Amino acid sequence: MSVSKDDVKHIAKLARLKLNDEEIESYTGNLNDILKYIDKLNELELDDVEPLSHPVENTNVFREDELKESTTTDEALKNAPDRTDQYFRVPKVISQSNN
Numbered sequence: 001m002s003v004s005k006d007d008v009k010h011i012a013k014l015a016r017l018k019l020n021d022e023e024i025e026s027y028t029g030n031l032n033d034i035l036k037y038i039d040k041l042n043e044l045e046l047d048d049v050e051p052l053s054h055p056v057e058n059t060n061v062f063r064e065d066e067l068k069e070s071t072t073t074d075e076a077l078k079n080a081p082d083r084t085d086q087y088f089r090v091p092k093v094i095s096q097s098n099n
Contacts, residue, residue: 001035003028003031003032003035004028005024005025007028007031008024008027008028008031009024012024012027073086
């Protein structure tokens with residue numbers, strides 16, 4: 001199977017793309033190269049190959065979900081450079097000017 005210039009024009013129309021003649025020529029060659037590569041892959045014997053959900057086999061690397069005490073407000077704020085009561089204090093970033 002190969003892609004013609006008319007096929008590329010039709011695909012471009014469906015995708016609402018405006019392609020010039022040079023781009024149509026380029027895309028025709030690129031799509032035909034992709035199809036040749038797919039044909040080459042189809043020649044492989046894959047009957048005994050198990051499908052993969054991911055190319056790298058990983059096991060669960062997450063820690064166990066264990067119930068723990070929450071961090072207290074004082075613990076969370078102990079290294080804060082500036083605080084007000086139980087809140088972090090940060091510089092004002094919104095001004096009220098109408099610039």
